[in-house]
Amino acid sequence: MSTTAPQPDLAVTPSGEVLERRRIIAILTALLVAQAMAAIEGTVVATALPTIIGDLGGLNLYTWVFTGYLITSTATTPLWGKLSDLYGRRHLFHATIVLFMIGSLLSALSQTMTQLIAFRLVQGLGAGGLFALSMTIMGDVVSPRERGRYQGYMGGVFAVATVTGPLVGGLLVDHANWRFVFLISLPLGTIALVMSWRLLRLPFTTREHVVDYPGAALLVGWVVAFVLGLEWGSAEGWSRPKSFLTLLLGAIFLGIFVVQQRRAIEPILPPRVFAERVVSIGSALQFAVGAVMMAASIFGPLFLQVVVGVDATRSGLLIVPLTLGMLMTSVGSGQIITRTGHYRSFPIIGSFISAIAMWQLSTMGVGTDRWAAMARLFLLGTGVGFIMQVVLVAIQNRVSHADLGVATSAANFFRSLGQTFGAAILGAVLTARLDIHLAADLPDSNLDASSLQQSPASLRQLAPDVHEGVVSAFASSIHEVFLLTLPMCAIAIVLAIATPAYPLRTAAAVGGADGPPGH
Incomplete structure (x- = not known):
């Protein structure tokens, strides 16, 4: 039986409701604001933390401001996805926004470092839901064929929010107060809550379930x-x-x-979902790309500060090319997917570009100037932008609507795991190699690698000969860290090539001729 595909400016929800593009864009705006709010709060604290420590104390606990948020947001992402499949997404999405806003307000009112860490845990709980549900809701209202366009926008906004977070934090600390780092979430959350409350109508049929x-x-x-x-x-x-x-x-x-x-x-991560090759391969690819992107996001600014010699604020600005590259190819690939209905070539192209970019980053040394570093970061951004959102579209295209939430959250979950593992493991490698290089080049200096990483600005106070040795040690260590990402890039290439290609459905719901077999 033949079916008529919806017009390009319309979408068909699982209930058969046809949405005009104007309403889709309004819903997308609410989702973008919510996701940007969570993404900014993940990194905005970075430049504000020294001021926060000066006000609240608790230097020995400062890493938990990041770690606590990371733990709760990562660990709860699959839980929110599964709960949305069981109970519906609309009210859960509103609950995550409110939960995030409560955590933000309490963080701004913190009087001790312990309180701040506890309230960041609450923020992370909300963030896990925002990351999982915003992408899933987009899958509810837009068909996979059209989804590439809109999720390209979401991927671009996520990249911009994540990378510009430290810059926003620095501006707020310099011109206002560190508490505004958390208070900025309140107007953003209010906008997202009001818009989604008015526009988001997702039909849901209750069914028996066991959590x-x-x-x-x-x-x-x-x-x-x-x-x-x-x-x-x-x-x-x-x-x-x-x-x-x-x-x-x-x-x-x-x-x-x-x-x-x-x-x-009713498993949290159902094995039947991962039995679908697109889901299992795509999740592994998200993990690999997350680790590679995190390496550049962390050690790129460190290289710019220590080796090139720019200050923290400027290093944040100089990493903007990474964001621009991601934004350009994320949006561009989404537009092409919407027109052609084909997605498989983009992760392959993106994986090769990312591998070339990481190899180029590994060649940087003491003589590398800021423009050369920025060009390499831009190249990496273009590669990553071809992968992340495209893989998500492919995954959502192959699962039933009943598993849409858990499949989407699984992809985000493995990306977050890749970022977490990449940051921790490569950070440990950097510290170990830096200690070795410092001991070899400056045996009498008694410099500590960990303290140097925490305060790159203090390097300018070192004697010229010592400073030169430290810069050389950092350059060599970061070179080795970037080299270690190349095997992960190779794995990403293999996974991208192994990703099956299926026609993208033209309806948001799975079923009939457009549905994947076995669902």
Whole structure:
């Protein structure tokens, strides 16, 4: 039986409702504002933290301002996705916005570092839902064929918000107060809440279900254990029992979690979803690309500050080309996918470009100027932009609507895991290699790699000969870190080539001739 595809400016929801492009754009705007709010808060604290420590104290706890947010946002992403499949997305989306705003307000009112960390955990809970549900809701209202265009916008906004967060934080600290770093979420959240409340109407049919509480606890347990183990190992050294035992505990929890998912009636991460090759390969590709992107996002600015010699604010501006590259290809590839209905070539092209960019980044040294570094970062951004949102469109195209939330959140979850693992492992490698290079080049200096990384600006106070040796040690160490990303780039290329190609459906709901087999 033949079907008539919807017009390019219309979308068909799972209930058969036809949405005009004007309403789609309005819904998209609400989702973009919500996602940008969460993405900014993930990085905006970076430049404000020294001022916060000066006001609240708690220098020994400062890493938990980042780690706490990271743990709760990463660990709860699949939970929100699964809950949205069970209970519907509209009210859960509103709840995550409110939860995030409450965490933001309480963070702004914090009087101690302990309070700030606790309230950042609340922020992270909301952020996990915002990341998972915003992409899933887009899958509810737009067909995969049209989805590339709109998710390209979402990917671009996410990239801009993430990378410009530190710059926004610096401006707020310099011209207002560090508490505004958190208060900026309140007007953004209000806009997203009001718009989504008025515009978002997602039909949902209730069904009998059993929540997998043991699976949820095990998921949070192994993610928390792995993140803590990696953080402690990176900060305190891998020889200490604390980091090793925590990682071992995480591995045990992970093993039990896998068994539990096979037994559960309503698993958090259903094995049947990962039996679909596009989902399993796409999730692994998201992990690899997340690790590579995080390496450039962290060690690119560090190279600019230490080796090139720019200040922190300017290094944040100089990494903007990474964002521009992602924005350009994320939006561009989405437009092409909408016109052609084909997606498979973009992750392959993006993986090769990313590998070339990381190889070029690994060639940077003491003589590299800022423009050469910016060009390499721009090249990496173009590669990553071809991958992230395109893979998400491919995944959503191959799952039933009943599994749309869990499949979307799984892709975001593995990307976050890749970023977390990449940051911790490569950070540990940088510290270890920097200690070796400092000991070889400056044996009498007694300089500590960890303290130098935390305060690059202090390097300018060193004697000229010592400063030259430290800069050389940093350049060599960052070179080795970027080299280590090349195997991950190679894995990404293999995964991209292995990704199956399927026609993109022209209706948002799976079913009929357009639905994948077996769903």
